[in-house]
Amino acid sequence: MEQLVSIEFPNISLVLPEIVVLITGFLLFSLDLFYKRLNHSLAISLSLVGYFIAFLLLVLNANLKGETFYGLYVRDGFSTLLQAFMVLLTMALLAFNYKYYKHKKSLYGEFYYILNFALVGGMFLVSSYNLIVLYVALEALSISFYILTALLKSDFNSKEGAFKYLMLGGLSIALASYGAGFMYLYSGSLDLRYILTHIGEKEYLLVLGLVFFLIGFAIKIGAVPFHFWLPDAYQGAPTPITAYMASVGKLAFFAPLIRLMPYIQEHFAYAWIITVSLISAFTMLYGNLVALVQKDVKRLLAYSSIAHSGYIMAGIAVANLIGLKAVIYFLIVYALMGFGSFMVLALLERVPHWEHKLEQFSGMRFSHPLLAVSFMLILFALLGVPPTVGFVGKALVFMALSFGKLWWLAFVMIVATGISTGYYLRIIALMFMRDSKERLNLNLSKGEVFTILSIVIAVVLLGALPIILWSFVSPSAETLFAR
Amino acid sequence: MEGFPFISVSMILPLVGSILILFLREELSKGIAVIFSGLVFLLSIVSLFFFDFSKTDRIQFEERYSLIPELGLSLHLGFDGLSYLMYILTTIVSISAILWSTRDHQISHRLKEYYIWFLLTETFLLGVFSSIDLMVFYVFYELTLVPMFFVIGIWGYKLRMYSAYKFFIYIFVSSLFLLLGIVSLAVQHYRQFGKFSFNYFDLINNRYSLEFEVFLFLLFLIAFAVKTPIVPFHTWLPDAHGEAPTAGSVVLAAILLKMGTYALLRFNIGLFPEASLFLMPIMVLWGIFSIVFASWFTISQSNVKRFVAYSSVSHMGFVVAGMFLLNTEGLKASITEMFAHGLTSAALFMMAGFIYNRLHSFNMQALKGSIKFMPLFAVLVAITGFSSMGLPGGSSFWGKFLTIVGAREYSLALAFLVIVGAFFSAVYVLYLLKTLYLDTKEESRLIHFTDIRGFKLVAFVLMVLPMILVGFLPFLFFAFYEGYIQSLLTYLSTRLMGG
Numbered sequence: 001m002e003q004l005v006s007i008e009f010p011n012i013s014l015v016l017p018e019i020v021v022l023i024t025g026f027l028l029f030s031l032d033l034f035y036k037r038l039n040h041s042l043a044i045s046l047s048l049v050g051y052f053i054a055f056l057l058l059v060l061n062a063n064l065k066g067e068t069f070y071g072l073y074v075r076d077g078f079s080t081l082l083q084a085f086m087v088l089l090t091m092a093l094l095a096f097n098y099k100y101y102k103h104k105k106s107l108y109g110e111f112y113y114i115l116n117f118a119l120v121g122g123m124f125l126v127s128s129y130n131l132i133v134l135y136v137a138l139e140a141l142s143i144s145f146y147i148l149t150a151l152l153k154s155d156f157n158s159k160e161g162a163f164k165y166l167m168l169g170g171l172s173i174a175l176a177s178y179g180a181g182f183m184y185l186y187s188g189s190l191d192l193r194y195i196l197t198h199i200g201e202k203e204y205l206l207v208l209g210l211v212f213f214l215i216g217f218a219i220k221i222g223a224v225p226f227h228f229w230l231p232d233a234y235q236g237a238p239t240p241i242t243a244y245m246a247s248v249g250k251l252a253f254f255a256p257l258i259r260l261m262p263y264i265q266e267h268f269a270y271a272w273i274i275t276v277s278l279i280s281a282f283t284m285l286y287g288n289l290v291a292l293v294q295k296d297v298k299r300l301l302a303y304s305s306i307a308h309s310g311y312i313m314a315g316i317a318v319a320n321l322i323g324l325k326a327v328i329y330f331l332i333v334y335a336l337m338g339f340g341s342f343m344v345l346a347l348l349e350r351v352p353h354w355e356h357k358l359e360q361f362s363g364m365r366f367s368h369p370l371l372a373v374s375f376m377l378i379l380f381a382l383l384g385v386p387p388t389v390g391f392v393g394k395a396l397v398f399m400a401l402s403f404g405k406l407w408w409l410a411f412v413m414i415v416a417t418g419i420s421t422g423y424y425l426r427i428i429a430l431m432f433m434r435d436s437k438e439r440l441n442l443n444l445s446k447g448e449v450f451t452i453l454s455i456v457i458a459v460v461l462l463g464a465l466p467i468i469l470w471s472f473v474s475p476s477a478e479t480l481f482a483r
Numbered sequence: 484m485e486g487f488p489f490i491s492v493s494m495i496l497p498l499v500g501s502i503l504i505l506f507l508r509e510e511l512s513k514g515i516a517v518i519f520s521g522l523v524f525l526l527s528i529v530s531l532f533f534f535d536f537s538k539t540d541r542i543q544f545e546e547r548y549s550l551i552p553e554l555g556l557s558l559h560l561g562f563d564g565l566s567y568l569m570y571i572l573t574t575i576v577s578i579s580a581i582l583w584s585t586r587d588h589q590i591s592h593r594l595k596e597y598y599i600w601f602l603l604t605e606t607f608l609l610g611v612f613s614s615i616d617l618m619v620f621y622v623f624y625e626l627t628l629v630p631m632f633f634v635i636g637i638w639g640y641k642l643r644m645y646s647a648y649k650f651f652i653y654i655f656v657s658s659l660f661l662l663l664g665i666v667s668l669a670v671q672h673y674r675q676f677g678k679f680s681f682n683y684f685d686l687i688n689n690r691y692s693l694e695f696e697v698f699l700f701l702l703f704l705i706a707f708a709v710k711t712p713i714v715p716f717h718t719w720l721p722d723a724h725g726e727a728p729t730a731g732s733v734v735l736a737a738i739l740l741k742m743g744t745y746a747l748l749r750f751n752i753g754l755f756p757e758a759s760l761f762l763m764p765i766m767v768l769w770g771i772f773s774i775v776f777a778s779w780f781t782i783s784q785s786n787v788k789r790f791v792a793y794s795s796v797s798h799m800g801f802v803v804a805g806m807f808l809l810n811t812e813g814l815k816a817s818i819t820e821m822f823a824h825g826l827t828s829a830a831l832f833m834m835a836g837f838i839y840n841r842l843h844s845f846n847m848q849a850l851k852g853s854i855k856f857m858p859l860f861a862v863l864v865a866i867t868g869f870s871s872m873g874l875p876g877g878s879s880f881w882g883k884f885l886t887i888v889g890a891r892e893y894s895l896a897l898a899f900l901v902i903v904g905a906f907f908s909a910v911y912v913l914y915l916l917k918t919l920y921l922d923t924k925e926e927s928r929l930i931h932f933t934d935i936r937g938f939k940l941v942a943f944v945l946m947v948l949p950m951i952l953v954g955f956l957p958f959l960f961f962a963f964y965e966g967y968i969q970s971l972l973t974y975l976s977t978r979l980m981g982g
Contacts, residue, residue, distance in 0.1 A: 385629060385655075386622040395618070399666040403673075410663050418656035425632075425648055433636040433644055467551050474553060 011068040013061075014075045017054040017083060018123050024050025025116030032109030043112045044094050050116070051094075055087045065479070071191060072130045077476030078258070078328065079127035082251050085332055086126075089247045089339050090119050095451040096346060097240045103350045104238065106153040114151075118144030118244075122252035129192040131180040134256055138176065141252055142169045142220075145245060149237040161236020168219055168229040176216025182209030192256075196263035207268065214275070220253040221309045224282040234302035239346035242298070246305050246338030250312075254331050257316055261327070262481045264319035277317035277409045284310030284416035292423050298356040300423055301341050304382060307420060308334050314413055315397045318404035325477040326396035329469060333381075333389035333462065340378045340455040344371055347452070351442050361427055363436020370449070371442075372431045374456045381459045383424040384417060389463040489530045489544045490560045490613045493523045493574070497602035504602070509595050513585045516598035520578045520605060527574040536962045539564025540970030542615065550619075555669070555680030559615040564967035565818060568960070569612040569738075569745055572825045575949065576737040577605040579942035580730040583833060586938050588840055589728045590638055597638060600630035601730070608738050612745065617665045618681040621658070624746070627739060628654055631723075631731065639726040646726035653719035657709035664702030668754070686754060687974075693757055700758035703751050710743030713803055714773040717796045721784075724792035725845075729836030732788065736795050736828035741821050744802045748817065752806065753971065756978040763807050767890075770804025771900050773797070778907035782914055786845045787838070790915065791831040794871070797908050798824040798879070804901065805886040809975065813889030814968045819960060820882025823953050827871040827878060830946040834864050837939065841932050851922035853932075860935040863947050864919065870950045872912040873905060878953035883908075 012019070024047060031046070032038050058080055067074050093115070101107045121140030128134055146169065150162035184190055186205035187198040195206070215226065222230035234242045264272050287307030294300035312334065315327035348354055348371065364372040381388035394417070401410040444452075462469045500519030504512045534543060542561035550556040562570060581601055584590045590597055607630070610623030628651055636647030665681065671689045673679045680686065691699065709716045724732045752759045759766075777797035784790040798820065805817035835845065837860065842849055854861045870877035873884075883905045891898040935943060953960055 380629070383655075386625050391622070391625075395662060395666060398663050399670060402663065402667040402670045414656065414659040414663065417659055418652070421652045421655055422648075425651055429636055429644055429647065432633060433647070465550070466556075470551055470553070 010070070011066065014064060014066055014068045015073060016061075017057045017087070018120055020050055020054045020057065021087075021116055021123065022120050024054075025113045025120065028109075028113040028116065032113065035109075038109040040098055040107065043109065044098060047094055047112055047116070048091060051087050051091045051119075055084060055091070058084045058087065072128060072133050073124070074127050074129060076127075077472070077479050078255075079123075081328070081332070081472050081476050082126040082255060083123045085335060086119060086122050086248045086251055089244070089335060090115060092339065092343075092451050092455065093240055093244055095447040096343060096445075099350065099445065099448070100238065100240055100346050104152055104155070106151065106155075106238070108151060110147070111151060114144050114147050115244075118148065119248065122248050125252040126255035129259060131183065131190040131192065135173070135177055135180065137252075138173055138220075141249070142173065145169075145241075145249065148241045148244070149233055151241070152238050155236075157232075157236035158238065159236070161233040164229040165233040168226075172216045172219035172226075174216075175212045175219070179209045179212025179214070179216060182206070182212065185209075192260065193263065196260070196265065203268075207271065210268075210272075211275075214257075217253060217257055218279060221250065221257075221313075222283075222306045223279050223309055223313060224286040224306065227283070227286070227306050230306060231299055231302045234305065235296070235299045239298065239342055239349055242302070243339045243342035243346060246301075246342055247335035250305075250309070250338065251331060251335050254312060254316075254327075258324065258327055258331070259480065261316060261319045261324050269319060272319060273317050273404070273406070276313055277406060280310050280313035280317055281409055281412045282310075283307065283313060284413060285419070286310075288416045288419040288423075292419060294423070295358050296356050297358060297361065297427065298342075298345055300358075300427075301338075301345070304341075304420065304423075305338055307416060308338070308382070310416065311394065311397055311413065314406075314409055315400050317409065318400045318406060320400065320404055321477065321481050322396070322403050323400035324481055325473055326393070326400040328477055329396055329473045330393035332469065332473070333393050333459075336455060336458055336462075337378055337381045337390060340452070340459060341375070341382065343452060343455065344375045344378065347371065347442070347444060347448060348440075351440050358427065358430065362430040362434035364431040364440070366436045367438060367440040368442060370444070371452070374452050376428050376431060377456050377460060379424045379428055381463070383420060387460065387464040389459050389466075389469075392463050392466045487533070488546055489526060489533070490562065490570075490609065491546055493526050493570075494606045494609045494613075496523050496526070497577075497605045501599040501602040504595055504599050512594045512598045516581050516602060517578075517585060519602060520574075520581045523605065523609075524574045524578040527571055531571075534562070534567060536564075537966070539567070539962075539964055539966035543567070553679070555672075555678060555682060555685065556618055557616055557682065558619055559682060560610075560613040561615055562613060564964040565745070565749065566612045568818065568822055568963045569741060570609065572741065572822055573605065573608045573612065573738050575945055576734060576825060576829055577601070577608075579829070579945040580733045582938045582942040582945075583733065583836070584728070584730040587729055587836065589640075589836075590730070593637060597634070600634050601734075604630045604634075604734060608734075608742075611742050615683045616681045617668065617683060617686065617750070620746075621662055621665055624661075624742060625655070625658060627742070631727075631735060631739065634731040635723055635727045638728040639731070640728075642722065642726045646722040649719050650723035653709055653716075657716075658706045660702045661706035664699050664706075667699060667702070683749075683753070689754075691755075691757075693761065696755050696758040697761060700751055700755040700762065703755075704747075707743045707747045707751065711740060711747065711799045711803065712743065712796060713769060713799065714776045714796060717773075717777065717793075720796060721789045721792045724795070724832070725786060725789040729832055729839075732792075732832040732836075733829040736792070736832060737825040740795060740799060740828075741825055744799060744806070744817070744821055747803065748806050748814075752809070752975070756975045759807065759809065760975075760979060763809060766807035767804050767897070768900075770800045770802075770807065771904050772800075773803065774800030774904035775907055778904070778911055781911040785847050787835045787847055787850055787915075788832065788845050790847065790911070791828060791835055794831070794908070794911060795824065795828050797904075797911075798828070798871075800904065801879075801882055801886055801908075804904075805882065805889060808886070808889040808893070809972075810889050810892055811968055811972065812885045812892070814971070815961060815964070816882045816885030816889060818964050818968075819885070819953065819957065820879060822960060823870065823878035823882055823950065826946045826950045826953070827867055830863070830867040830943060830950070831871065833939070833943055833946070834860075834867065837935060847918055850918055852918075852920070854919045856932050857934040859940070860943075861920070863935070863943050865916070866947050866950065868912050868916045870954060872909045876954045878950040880954060881957045 124137035152158035187195040219226040291303035381390035384390045384394040545561040548558040607626040614620035632651045781793035805813045873879040
């Protein structure tokens with residue numbers, strides 16, 4: 001209350017990256033508005049410049065910490081780290097979206113600025129404790145996603161996916177805001193930090209609020225049993241957008257849950273652990289089991305994305321410091337792996353008659369060695385074979401589970417990973433152990449080769465030398481935990 | 484050369500070789516692979532002069548590079564007597580497997596990849612045996628799966644893809660339990676000492692309640708029982724070994740199985756002494772059970788590669804049983820048998836591959852008398868067979884004999900059980916030798932067979948020579964690990980006294 005009285009101009013320097021992205025978005029918007037035929041290379045370069053400036057601002061001011069807008073916006077190591085990866089991944093997306101949409105005959109100028117708005121939504125989502133800000137950011141990100149999903153001309157699946165996503169997305173936001181209402185009733189504040197440390201009467205209001213809030217976000221991250229929209233949306237969406245949802249979307253939607261973790265108090269820790277770990281166990285088992293029988297690789301990877309949400313939830317269930325670190329690490333590396341895997345599919349989609357069928361991958365070692373090797377490494381990372389990032393993530397989650405003595409969940413995770421071996425290996429075996437005479441009719445541009453190679457190198461190198469990412473993850477988790 | 488980083492150089496050389504192969508012409512890949520694995524072999528021979536055999540209980544050639552200080556994770560490499568012996572075994576087997584591959588008809592396509600995978604395997608194996616940090620050990624342990632998955636799946640025989648899957652899934656899933664065990668150790672270390680560590684020498688200071696120690700022991704055991712393998716966890720092995728190309732089977736049987744027994748000895752016994760003592764009777768009996776059953780399975784095989792594969796399972800039974808006797812003779816027997824079996828199984832798989840090249844069949848019936856017109860080959864195979872059987876003077880003799888002596892220290896009945904196991908394992912080798920030498924067959928087809936020669940001969944002799952050495956001069960090999968065993972036993976008894 002006191003803050004409202006002493007109104008002074010908010011510290012803008014903390015939100016400069018967001019402002020840059022937003023301004024780029026408006027520039028692109030006016031560009032699209034005033035030019036009848038949008039010059040796509042101009043739009044791409046403009047976005048790239050904007051993102052690059054935002055990225056520089058994030059990296060150069062990496063130590064900048066503080067709150068602004070009267071506590072509505074928080075910049076700390078965690079938000080900077082996640083935002084930097086979001087901006088990087090958005091830049092990576094621009095490396096291959098043009099050719100994809102051109103091939104699909106669906107080049108629209110809207111794509112560019114909606115991408116910016118989605119990014120701004122995501123960036124706010126990772127850097128606030130305030131329920132209203134979270135709500136607005138969630139809406140910004142989700143609505144952008146609905147549009148981006150539907151942005152494929154004359155593709156029925158894209159429309160269906162977008163519609164399903166819209167329906168369940170709306171439900172999730174309704175539930176989350178309902179939960180927010182309960183939490184406000186309980187504490188009289190909209191700040192999660194205050195709500196969760198507040199000791200008031202009628203604690204059932206807090207529990208109810210948390211449950212609805214959790215369910216709202218569980219829908220967004222595709223946790224079982226709230227996952228029904230996800231495979232359809234992922235499969236129907238244009239593949240670059242699928243990559244975007246699996247990376248930036250995951251980063252953004254998980255962030256508020258991660259921010260909750262340090263505030264899980266002793267008196268409701270038990271309920272939290274039981275609920276989240278049960279959801280996590282079902283999510284990883286279901287995702288992997290259903291992925292096992294998929295014949296369509298895009299859908300298979302969508303289910304694998306559900307399973308990975310389960311692994312991350314397992315870390316969230318253990319609300320301790322090592323769990324927090326494990327979750328942040330795993331989340332970032334999943335964003336990398338998910339982006340990489342869907343990017344390979346997006347590139348392959350330019351091959352004539354490509355349908356993402358499993359058999360089409362056979363002999364890719366001969367028909368397109370570069371993509372085959374990249375895809376193999378990414379799949380090994382998703383499986384968790386050392387020395388890739390996926391392995392480090394899983395090892396850290398195991399460590400957290402062992403720390404929290406959640407042995408049963410660790411065993412479930414072993415079983416789930418065991419099941420996942422089946423389908424990842426099948427793709428790898430098809431690519432490398434079958435022969436193929438013809439080469440795929442696919443020419444990659446330099447930018448595409450550069451992007452896919454840098455993702456693959458990051459996936460292997462960050463795993464082989466885990467200290468690189470760890471040195472960012474660990475302090476950011478500690479500041480979160482220090483409250 | 485004092486202070487020369489033997490380990491990292493031996494690990495980097497094959498990597499360099501594989502990078503060269505990647506960028507040079509395909510015809511050169513054979514030569515590069517032979518040269519680089521040969522260099523590592525020479526390096527291991529040179530290192531013999533710098534290894535201090537009076538201090539085999541200490542870590543020698545130590546190297547340490549920090550990875551994540553906060554989690555106590557470091558690339559900590561070094562050899563004590565046990566791992567040094569495994570290092571020697573790895574370099575010998577790798578060079579002879581690569582030499583063999585250069586003349587193998589099965590390896591006629593995708594040469595570049597093949598030799599890259601083999602050189603990578605060598606690097607990873609050296610990493611497994613030299614890691615002192617458990618997490619790094621795990622990383623290498625898992626990494627060895629990947630090249631072997633491709634080697635079996637691409638260059639194997641008929642059922643290659645199925646076998647490659649089965650191999651990968653069995654080992655990968657079982658080793659996830661190991662991963663859980665390893666991180667739990669680090670967490671326990673944090674609880675007791677306030678910092679995370681994956682270093683073996685830090686983790687041996689951990690103390691647990693007996694229940695928890697047995698739980699951790701079992702987590703480790705699941706992984707290593709599948710890897711070793713012990714009946715009934717062996718079902719991946721006949722497929723993987725049976726369908727892999729000859730050199731793949733050689734590396735699998737000679738070294739990859741040793742990773743399981745090596746780790747059982749080093750980690751299960753070293754880290755969980757109380758649980759080991761608690762479970763000792765079960766483990767010993769389980770080992771003997773494994774010998775007997777695997778021997779029966781062996782005799783009933785009609786495919787000679789599967790025959791040799793099952794015989795490996797039975798030999799591993801001796802290693803496990805000997806190890807868990809937890810006395811000097813038992814441990815000595817176990818380690819000697821690890822080395823000896825590495826040689827004999829490699830040679831037997833080479834035998835199978837060699838005859839396949841002539842007969843194009845792995846069928847035991849087709850093999851009858853097939854060795855008759857290849858005198859040199861026949862002699863080498865005979866030495867291998869008798870070594871494997873455990874005839875005095877053969878390399879496996881010491882393993883079996885000392886296991887019996889070690890078992891006798893506990894009870895006569897136990898020693899008798901081991902003798903029963905030894906009897907069965909002699910039966911199947913005799914059966915194999917009888918099929919190869921004594922059974923008759925129309926000889927007109929066989930007379931054109933050329934004898935073993937060239938690189939294949941070198942590869943085979945590289946296996947047979949150490950076999951004879953182990954058989955006749957065992958003390959040369961005991962020198963590797965006598966100090967290690969003494970210090971291990973002293974450590975165990977102080978731990979069990981409550982120290």
